[in-house]
Amino acid sequence: MRRAIFPGSFDPLTNGHLDIIKRSSPLFDEIVISVLNNPDKNPMFSVEERVSMIEEILPSIPHGDCNLAVDSFTGLTAEFAKSRDATAIVRGIRAVSDYEYELRMALMNRKLEPTIETVFLMADEAYSYVSSTLMKQVFLLGGRVAGLIPEPIEKRMREKLGR
Numbered sequence: 001m002r003r004a005i006f007p008g009s010f011d012p013l014t015n016g017h018l019d020i021i022k023r024s025s026p027l028f029d030e031i032v033i034s035v036l037n038n039p040d041k042n043p044m045f046s047v048e049e050r051v052s053m054i055e056e057i058l059p060s061i062p063h064g065d066c067n068l069a070v071d072s073f074t075g076l077t078a079e080f081a082k083s084r085d086a087t088a089i090v091r092g093i094r095a096v097s098d099y100e101y102e103l104r105m106a107l108m109n110r111k112l113e114p115t116i117e118t119v120f121l122m123a124d125e126a127y128s129y130v131s132s133t134l135m136k137q138v139f140l141l142g143g144r145v146a147g148l149i150p151e152p153i154e155k156r157m158r159e160k161l162g163r
């Protein structure tokens with residue numbers, strides 16, 4: 001059983017994240033989309049909301065024979081991966097600017113858990129500028145994010161702001 005975790009804040013999940021899930025699903029038997037519970041970050045959505053939004057989207061993601069699951073965690077990603085018997089941590093790379101940060105994380109995670117490899121996948125170039133932070137910023141200022149985040153999540157963002 002080849003299990004990977006795909007960790008992140010997912011506040012909120014974007015179409016870039018979906019693209020990475022789709023691309024990684026042929027490589028693993030199971031992918032656990034792992035939502036970090038980081039109270040310091042002052043998120044738009046609670047961890048419970050993020051998990052439930054992702055659960056709502058999952059059935060619409062093509063995933064072949066790969067099982068997709070969602071979970072949340074606190075603390076170290078490497079420790080969480082180990083606790084789920086994962087052999088890999090999946091991360092998406094959008095542009096060269098992501099590389100340095102991702103490299104440092106991958107090396108630190110490897111130091112913490114040498115048996116777990118980080119697998120980098122290149123997001124579709126259409127999403128090279130899409131990040132949760134940018135999506136929230138644009139949305140809060142009234143800009144359009146259609147096509148960049150899943151429709152049900154956009155709806156939840158509208159509800160959150162009473163629009």
Ligand code: PNS
Nearest residue numbers: 007008009010036075076077078105108
């Ligand atoms: O959505 P993000 O911000 O790109 O996700 C970053 C995440 C959650 C993968 C990273 O911040 C993380 O792994 N945090 C957990 C704490 C940890 O393990 N830190 C050491 C990694 S070097």
